[in-house]
Amino acid sequence: MAAAASSTGAMEITRKLTEICGPPFARFAGAADEVAGRSARWVAVPGAPAAAAEVLRLAARHDLTVVPRGAGTKIDWGAAPARVDIMLDTGRLAGLGHQSTGSPVTEIGAGTPLRAVQSALERTGRRLPLDPPSPGATLGGVLAADEAGPLRLRHGTACEQLVGLRWLNADGELVGAGAAEATGGAPPVGLELGRLLCGSQGGLGVLVSATLRVQALPASRVWVSRPVWTPLEVHDLVRAVLAARLDPAAIELDLPTAGSRARRPVHPSRAAAMANHPSAAGRRRDPAAARGGAGTLAVLLEGGPAEVTERAERLVALVEGDATVAHSAPDWWRRYPFAPGDTALRVEVPIGDLHAAVYALRDAAGGPVPVRGSAGLGVVHAALPGSLPAERVGAILAAVRGVLLARRGRCVVLSAPPAVRQAVDVWGEAAVIPRLRAAKEHLDPHRRLAPGRLPGGL
Structure with a gap:
């Protein structure tokens, strides 16, 4: 005290x-x-x-x-x-700022639930191109955690969509970032500084409001889904979808653990060596290699009804297999793979190396690990059982981070049981520390x- x-x-x-x-x-x-x-x-x-x-x-x-x-x-x-x-x-600190009809931007109070914003905009045929998985999340919470959903592939995160931002620094002074008309009269500074607050968990300022671009609701939305068995198969499919220039709004992956076979744990040092070995990229696409049940790769297409239908037909022909087309999202869409009490991980890696990261995680954990997220960006979430001892989680993190380090990737612990949180480094290698330290000294x-x-x- x-x-x-x-x-x-x-x-x-x-x-x-x-x-x-x-x-x-x-x-x-x-x-x-x-x-x-x-x-x-x-x-x-x-x-x-x-x-x-x-x-x-x-x-x-x-x-x-x-x-x-x-x-x-x-x-x-x-x-x-x-x-x-x-x-x-x-x-x-909630509500939508006054805006003229058809305005391309809107100012939103930090405490406003995002679903309330979307509901209000929907009545005018518009939306924010944001879909974070947390139900009931406020806009300020989404920004403070730098949370993003499937639409990030086409539209970027909420932080990347910012036009203006207002926040209070540690002394209670109101600061505005972005264009003067988007900062509500607060002295404007560069938006680059404002974006440092994204993901800062309240450590650099108290968000007051954000100004974001809005867009017309798409006339048609279609999900094309295909079963997948291995991370390598996912890699090949994603590469083909991106190369086909089908303009997907999202490419999401769900690799569950249902139906998985028991497997002897692999020592973390050996797991890292296996993932780095050239043969890791050439593992065969067969159910046995998956060491788990079938997963799903789902692609969201948005736009006018006729051209969405045409793109969906091209996509089904491209991915082959048992592809299906639906006008509603899969049940797992916009949901994290972890539950309360789990150790929740976020893995970020160039998309060409996502399969290596998933193999490394499975090998280090000694079996299938549920993975879900944006295969089109190389940003996925994974869950480790909350019952795993802290030292075991630490060993898994060390192995996976060793593989990711050489691939310009990172693995962050989002949440974990208290014993795990106290024993492990939740951030791992953080190249942004010098920039954050400078921002902390300046703002707080x-x-x-x-x-x-x-x-x-x-």
Whole structure:
């Protein structure tokens, strides 16, 4: 507990937070108010950016830390903060800014649930080309976690689609990034600096609002799905689909573990050597090599009805096999492969090396591992059982990261049981640390915002 907070008294801090936010919107934290297992002391729910700024200024005066929270769908992602004094709930920093009919952009409050935004835009025949898997996620939470769904293939992440951004720095000053008309009157800075807040888990600023491009809803959407058995088969199919210039909106992979055969674990050092061996790229496409049940490769096509139908027919002929065409997504679409209590991983690697990464993960784990995500970008998620001991998870991570290092890839632990989180490096190699350190020194030199949440313990 901060010394200043002790001398002032917890009740005094509570009284001041109540004055700022209103009686129903400031309280002592409860058992559920945690950030990656770290308990908060107070919860404040400011009703406007000015009130959120007052909360940050109060924290600065009393040397208190602040961690923002949206809907809490990803509050356990990443490293645990060193301390959580005030949890700043952004739920009341919500809503869509006024916009003229047909405007190509819209400003959205950070605390606005993304599905509410999509519902409002849909009534005007428009959408945000965003589809993150977390149900109920707020826009601020999506940006803070740099979360993306299948549409990332064509449209990029929410962070890549930003036109403008407004946030509060650790001193409670409102900062705007992007074009002046997109920053709501805040002093504008370069959008490159604003984009550093993406994925920062609240460690660089408290997001207030974001301005994003909108687009017309596609007239037609079709999913072409095909069973797949091995990572190498997926590699060949994805390469063929991309080369055919079919303009897919998404190329998603689901490799489950159902029907898998038991297999003796492979030592991590041997797993890395196997994945790096030239023969790894030439493994045969047969069910036995998959060491698991059939998976699915699904391609989403969007556009006008006639041209989508024509592209779907070309795609079915291209991928052969038992391809099917549907006007609704597969059940697993936009869903993570992990469950609460699992160790959740995100693997990022050039698409030409995705099969090697999946083989390495399977070999290190000693059997099939559920994998799901964007095969068209080389960004997938995987799940390890929560029952695995921390040292076993650490050995698997070491083997997989060793394979990825030579392929300009990385493996990040998104969430994990407490024992695993404490024992492993959740980030691995992070080339962005120097840039993040500079941004942290600039935006939060006293480390009051989510200290320890960023790579390198920043």
